[in-house]
Amino acid sequence: MNSESPLLLLGIGTAGSSIAGGVSRAFGPGLRYALLDTDVVSSIPDAPFILLGGDRLSGRGAGGDVVAGRLAAEETIRNLDAHLEGVRLAVIVTALGGGTGGGATLETVKHLADRGIPAIVFATLPFTFEGEDRQRNARGVMTMIEDFASASFFIPLDKLVAETDSMEDALRRAVGTLASGITLFWRLVEKPGYIRLDTERLRHLLSGAGRGRFATVTVQGPGRAAEALDRLMRSELLATSCGPVRATLCGILAGNDLLLSEVGTIADGVRGAFGGLSFDLATVNDEATFSGRLSVVVMLFESNVRTETEPRTGGGVMSGRRRKSRTALNAGPSGRGRFKNVEPTIWNGEDLDTPTFVRKNLSLDI
Ligand SMILES: Nc1nc2c(ncn2[C@@H]2O[C@H](COP(=O)(O)OP(=O)(O)O)[C@@H](O)[C@H]2O)c(=O)[nH]1
Ligand SMILES: [Mg+2]
Structure with a gap:
């Protein structure tokens, strides 16, 4: 413990x-x-x-x-x-x-x-x-x-x-x-991973995320990234018929053999299959646990979500359906988690505190 x-x-x-x-x-x-x-x-x-x-x-x-x-x-x-x-x-x-x-x-x-x-x-x-x-x-x-x-x-x-x-x-x-x-x-x-998702980032990302869908897959062997993607796309737990997707969180866990191209295949595939206004990616490299295996965690949200701190009596925690106004899931000028009391770093009109791949809408394919 x-x-x-x-x-x-x-x-x-x-x-x-x-x-x-x-x-x-x-x-x-x-x-x-x-x-x-x-x-x-x-x-x-x-x-x-x-x-x-x-x-x-x-x-x-x-x-x-x-x-x-x-x-x-x-x-x-x-x-x-x-x-x-x-x-x-x-x-x-x-x-x-x-x-x-x-x-x-x-x-x-x-x-x-x-x-x-x-x-x-x-x-x-x-x-x-x-x-x-x-x-x-x-x-x-x-x-x-x-x-x-x-x-x-x-x-x-x-x-x-x-x-x-x-x-x-x-x-x-x-x-x-x-x-x-x-x-x-x-x-x-x-x-630890190359693209980190720690408690603070998760707290920030999921503030007011509302109702979501959740699925995981674990695969190994040749073509494992494509197979993981295929299984996720067929997963009943993520069925797109359940409503629009506004925000997606995708986590990839593997050992030291995780290839950049695999990250690209999965990230692009999940984004393409489920859509959403915002997309967040995290990776974990843990050779001891995942050696040869690759696991993917996908969370889809119907609200696109995170707000300014919602005035509530008590702790001031933002909840799923109670907020009045909503903002996008990715880090924006509002709802900045641990940076909420810090001036945004604006350069050429861009908020540099927002991850680059989000600002530029980049895929990680190589
Ligand atoms: N997966 C799983 N679900 C169970 C099991 N037992 C009960 N459930 C489910 O859990 C629900 C709540 O049951 P239970 O946990 O016993 O009630 P509680 O202790 O009063 O919350 C049931 O309606 C089932 O859907 C179990 O052994 N495995
Ligand atoms: Mg009981």
Whole structure:
């Protein structure tokens, strides 16, 4: 556990905690995280665990009741504060449909916002076979979460599994797929690369990004860049039919053998396939983890997004849908993250603090 990291992962509810545990196991030492649940079943050795609704629910869970989950969180979410020292950005993983993920996530995001900590939410939506009640329950909280989160990804569990999976395999595969996707995202932010995406840049980029789509692929062998691109373009999780794309974030992770031409192929391909007014690229070179393999993380956003600091009571964190005015995702003269109190560096009418490849609309193809 790295209690120094400015990036904190929170698993909420039983399935959310299980996915967060999977991310921690896959990432290895150095991941800063905590689990929150109304049910003691989610507590695991060596992971900080916050029991929500202690007196009210006695550690037995919210019984699928969103209101119970929400009240439990309201009463006990302040216990999270002991884990927030130095945190600049929280990533929440949860499963909507039950009581705790559904109820406590909203309270957690609000609590973080009041402390000036923006949250990115990854939330699964119930399988169709779980029935209309759970679907309705999940839909009901989605928009409320969006109102307070910086960016949110709602991932239908149906899209993470194969039709031929048995029920048990389906659950295992869904947890595994999401956990490995979030692990890649974590590596993108925590590991060094030639084009860096650190917590501050991510915080800046995703401020008010709103609802997004998220997918990852991992490939190896000859033609791996083209194959990664092909799989991303066919991914149901990124389906362009889901609405216009205004902003794209693309991360490429590989070992020391990552070629510039591969970066160009993927960056150009993703930009060409998904469009958007703004495009951000990050790379990670981590030979120990990716030797021979190449992974790509793509995030698409429907809002093009980042605003001046939104006046809010409490922390002043910008949220997904609550802003009045919006600006482009890439660094512009407003919403400049850690440079927000600094005069822009204008030269020949261009803002030099905006990355060159963005200002010039350059592709990285060679
Ligand atoms: N991927 C996965 N999803 C699960 C699992 N168990 C439950 N879910 C999903 O998570 C939703 C919430 O269930 P659960 O986490 O048990 O509820 P909570 O603890 O009250 O938040 C369910 O509606 C399912 O869609 C699991 O083992 N794996
Ligand atoms: Mg539970």
